Amino acid sequence: MISQATIQKVNDVADILDVVGTFVHLKKRGANYLGNCPFHNEKTPSFTVSPSKGIYKCFGCGKAGNSITFIQEHEKLTYPETIRWLAKKYHIEIEETLQSSEDKDKQQMEDSLRIINQFASDYFHDTLYSTEEGKAIGLSYFKERNFRNETIDKFHLGYCLEDKNIFPNAALDKKYKKEFLIKAGLVGEKNNQLFALYSGRVIFPIHNQSGRIIGFGARILKKNDKSPKYINTPENELYIKSKTLYGLFQSKNAISKQNECLLVEGYTDVISLHQSGVENVVASSGTSLTEGQLNLIKRFTNNLTILYDGDAAGIKAALRGLDMAIEHGMNVHVVLLPDNHDPDSYITSVGAENFNQFIAQNKKDIIVFKLEVSLKEAKDDSVKKSILINEIAETLSKINRLEDFSKQQDYIRRCSQLLGIEEEGLVSLVNKKIREKVVKKTQIEESEAKKLEAQANPETNHIQNDSLELLKKDYLQEKALIKILIEYGEKPYDENVHVAEYVRLKVGDVDFVNPIWQNIFNEYYRYIDHHLQFPNEKYFSYHDDEQIRSAAIEALYFPYDLSENWFHKHQIIVPTKESLYLQEVESTVLYFLLRKVKNISQELLNELKTNQNDLQEEMIIQTSLLELKKNEIALLTTIKTVLVR
Secondary structure, eight states, rough: BOOHHHHHHHHOOHHHHHHHHSSSSOOEETTEEEOOOOSSSSSSEEEEEETTTTTEEEETOOOOEEHHHHHHHHTTTTTHHHHHHHHHHHOOOOOOOOOHHHHHHHHHHHHHHHHHHHHHHHHHHHHHHHHHHHHIIIIHHHHHHOHHHHHHHTTTTTEESSSTTTHHHHHHHTTTHHHHHHHHHHHHEEEEEETTTTEEEEEEEEEESSOOOOEEEEOOOOOOSSSEEEEEOOOOOHHHHHHHBTTTTHHHHHHHHOOEEESSSSSHHHHHHHHHHHOOOEOOTOOOOOOOHHHHTTTTTTTEEEEESTGGGGGGGGGGGGGGHHTTTTTTEEEEEOTTHHHHHHHHHHHHHHHHHHHHOOOOOHHHHHHHHHHHHHTTTTTHHHHHHHHHHHHHTTTTOOGHHHHHHHHHHHHHHTTTTTTTHHHHHHHHHHHHHHHHHHHHHHHHHHHHHHHHHHGGGGOGGGGEEEEHHHHHHHHHHHHHHHHHHHSSSSSSOBBEEEEEEEEETOSSSHHHHHHHHHHHHHHHHSSSOOOOOOHHHHHSSSSHHHHHHHHHSSOOOOTTTHHHHHOOOOOOOOHHHHHHHHHHHHHHHHHHHHHHHHOOOOOOHHHHTTTTHHHHHHHHHHHHHHHHHHHHHHHHHHOOO
16 A cells, blocks of 8 residues: 555645646636636636645536545556556655555565566567567568557557567566466467467557556467467456546547447557547457456546447347446447458548448447347247347346436337337336345345434434425534634634634534534644644645545535735725634624524524423423523624624
């Protein structure tokens, strides 16, 4: 694991303007910077970066965060991958925490495989250009495919010499251990002699989404009945086929920008489409899509279009696994290319513009496509048709998210027409399938639900509709209190106390309605008590807990700041937030207390209604209500004084 010290160094060094500015053109606007949001298409800039707070916010799509979350979201990386990305950018050495011997061995194996894969890729790429055999066989093959040098370099294509001893000897000369070379699938061993497994083949390095080489595909060029046309790296600590898509590293930005992923079968299809300008494409390397691969695609888009060069009946089996894509809310389409064409040959034949036009005009919804193919096979066989109806109902039952309800109804209408059955009957069958899933899920979760129910307070489980607005106001008041704590906590309130001390004196141990603000409030004072100093804004905006981090950024961000040109252009001095912070602190605390007084009063009034037979209890509640009313009047008077000060 990456050490906390390294993470802290990254947090300290990663400048929000520098990080975001790598991907977004920013212009200064007052104290902040403005640009077009990289997360959604917009013509009017609404993406704002605050250097002073180290955070960003888009007022168009709502995305917000810090330097780390920006890279996570933009590059679709995990948290550890993001830390490594930023550490590399700022030349920070990664320190690892103490690991178990098992974890340490696993990490060592992964690091060794990465180093060896990079060496092999560079070696094969150099062999392609610098050796006579490489140029005569490997490079000639790529040129026959019309691949230009810049395309060959983009995908780092290579060639492995026919002599089975040359590559292993070169690797051993570089002091790479044979057990790692074997584990990487680059060499085999026979009679204590190593030999190259990819000899006489052109090499296609396979990258993960962050650009590291995790494996290889190798195509034989000479006819050999005994050898397979393609061989791939065996699965190991780095290369897991079900979680890998060829070309994702080179295509991810185009997929995200165009909000669509094209799926093809082979390496050369991806490369050829890229060279022609169609870059939102990946390959599944001849396998049906897996859940791991779908999760990779979903990081960048929900729209998947599969390009096939076979006849409709021949690809039906390959489409079965796509029910899981539908279940995850993805929009899946399929395009059958003209006869005798694959994506590579077709785009070479017609060009990118006509290729894109053909896809747009010929894409078919996956559910309708599967139904049409199956109907052709079933013909008039009533048994096959009955099975088909159940299969379609099962597929449609997976579209069970509330936001996809209208989509499901449209599918039911279209499918019932194609099947020649009543729409109401298909609706009933789909609902039956959904109920079966719900019952099954309920049975699995029932024991856990009972445990939670036993722990819960039944009185807090029911919230009346007329209290929703009150909860919303509580949320805003509590958020405002957290904002002044994080932003002004260490500033002086008067000559005796700081703002944080003033807030604690006034608010005390009051319970928050919203747990996230309660967590931040508690965390703030825990930090003070433990470290004997105030936590700064970055402590919360870069917090390990994602909920705390997101909530803190939400509380801190303000869309408007006075421009520095206001005084220069108009000669008008306007009080800044900095100069008015005491008024903001006092009014926020007072409003917060007033809201709490009103909440307690409402609770007592509700209790009064349920305790009408207990005279003594009623007198106590009435006295409490009277005292609360006095407090409310006093607070209102103070608020009025603060506002007109």
